[in-house]
Amino acid sequence: MSKTKPEESNAAATSQITNNAAFEAKKGKKRKRKADTAAGAELAPSSPEKRQKSQQSHRNQQRKSNQEARPQALPSNGNGAPHLLRRRDELLKTRKALPIWPHADSIREALRKNNVMVLTGETGSGKSTQVPQFLTSEPWCTETIAITQPRRVAAISLARRVAEEMGSLFGKQSPAAKVGYSVRFDNACGPETKVKFLTEGMLLQEILRDPEMNQYSAVVVDEVHERSVNVDLILGFLRNLVSEIEKGGSKRKQPLKVVIMSATADVEGLVKFFDEGFGNGAERSKKETQDEIEDHTTKQNDLISTCFVEGRQYPVKTHYLPEPTMDWVESALKIIFKIHYKEPLPGDILVFLTGQDKIESLEKLINDYAEGMEKEMPKLLPLPLFAALPQYAQQRIFEPTPRHARKVILATNIAETSVTVPGVRFVIDCGKSKIKQFRSKLGLESLLAKPVSKSASIQRKGRAGREAPGQCYRLYTEPDYATLEERTKPEILRCDLVQAILTMKARGVNDVLNFPFLDRPPIEALKEALFQLLRLGALKADGTVSDIGLKMSKLPVTPKLGRIILEAGRPERDCLLDVIDIISALSSDDSIFFNIVTEEKKEQAEEARRNLYRREGDHMSFLTTVQQYAEEHSDRRAWCDRHFVSHRAMQNVMNIRKQLRQQCQTLKLLTPSDLTADVTSSPNSDAILASLLRGFISNTARLCPDGSYKTFLGNHTVAIHPSSVLHGRKVKAEAIVFSEFLYTNKAYAKKVSAVQMNWIEDAMEEAFDI
């Protein structure tokens, strides 16, 4: 796994660098920025008396005043072995060259005065690795610093890097390690952990356990511009908490410092957001706030500091098509060969496409045309990159480009944020990406190729200028660019809100309509989510969270799946272990029955999987598969090969299964002796399917006389997906329950089981009788 190279690792970039992306994002906004003067000098006069609560911190300040003077004077803690310290000192040179380094003092100073800071740092500024280190020796920093990341790989690799820079051991190497991380399935923190990188989801779970976040002195929220649903929830909770502390309504002894970090921040929006939390929104005119922000790189109003750090980016020249194109796969092909003939090596090409099908057709075209190239021409090496691609194939993009060759990476938007591709000097951008859209009225999500936003196309273009000046070819016209949306709609405005609302309710936010959302979802979407939670029994009639809802919020699965687990745990169902096996298979990222390309393999696979498939449908087939795999103790990989089952997926399933079993034990749904049992002799499929129905009541359909299926709620036609074991059955079930709904060319029900009509009626009755 070497995805997501932390942005700081290309720290050794050179001097003359303009920041195109930053410029493009901000032009038209008339932002004046001072040239990089000595940091700290730019701090505006503040009103410290307003928020000084620092008797205690004053004591600490005296105690630690030696350390805070120089950032490099880190305490050589107990685990400071000579080789670690040597490495730390080596790295210090690189750290000092980072654009954020000169801002260290002003950041520290601002946070001593104010509890909240909004820090904008472009890619490569070093903010993710340096900011936590700037703060560890601060007088107020008696506890841990948390720093959130949207992705696991980023959390882990940043933690490793920061440990090195601090000359500390890391994670589980030693209980004395100062730097740790916490991601799903892997908590590597010790009693001495001072800097803790964690995924947003992990922090949310911690907030449910400890709403006041007493284990932290500071929470740094990184990559806020990606605007995941989780980050929006974290920001809302943090705003409530800091204003609570401010008003003296919290039991916390120490202040909580909050640093919001973003690459392309809407600084005004974030400052306003927290300002309103302090009750200042009404009094402060918008103009006043903007003027303050525009005049300085590090600034503060009464309560919130802001800081702008220049990034590292080479200029990228943009080319547009003169005319719009109908077939951008073909246009991309032409440009690839134009670049290849015209531009010298080295210089790999990164092509952004919408999905696997386009990637594979372009790959084939490149290979076909490359055959006609003159023998002395450098080779073209097309490399596909999308999430569903097996790990080893993804790794190929990190291998050095062979001599006398040019890599052409054909990627989905995975290359926009999650994977940094080295060596790229040319970007070709089709201008589209597939995005998930939730239509709350229909209660379904769809996946369609839509034009990207300006900010996404700037992000894509920036990928050409990481190592040298680059070029970006946009497969649309310049007037078309002007029509693009300014920024990508935050996820919270286009997704199913059930999970988010449940988290809020479990945290004790009862009035979700007045929760501080950075972007408020439409009221219908909120109401629909509340209604669904009522149907699932997660809320009581008065809208507060029920005992069931509280348990659901603590299970690492979607609310529907959580409800199914709780249903299966009821004595009259008594099928919890079996249902956990099924839920584990359902919530694994990749499917356990992988796709097979060639016809003859397909027949072999059908044959090999025959004793895993069950007539009841996909869910019982998953159960059989998980159980047989779990019973296989000698060679599980061989078992997978024999049955055409994905070994990687099964390892993932077993991880989830273990976690769910543990969690169910904590919630007193299972006893320790339940866990030692490997397998139930004969699963009760009626009880299992009835449990599934309790969560998937809106995912049911009945057979119509014309042979099609129509959903019970909403009466939409759905077709059984070709990947289902029930697809193409001659004798069709009178009703189905499905755990996935997919709208592509038409509406598909995926992962389907046959059920009886009267079971659905029973489940309906229970769901609506509230």
Add this chain to the structure above:
DNA sequence: GAGCACTGC
């Protein structure tokens, strides 16, 4: 007869 990307005590 088909597959954007992330993520959870």
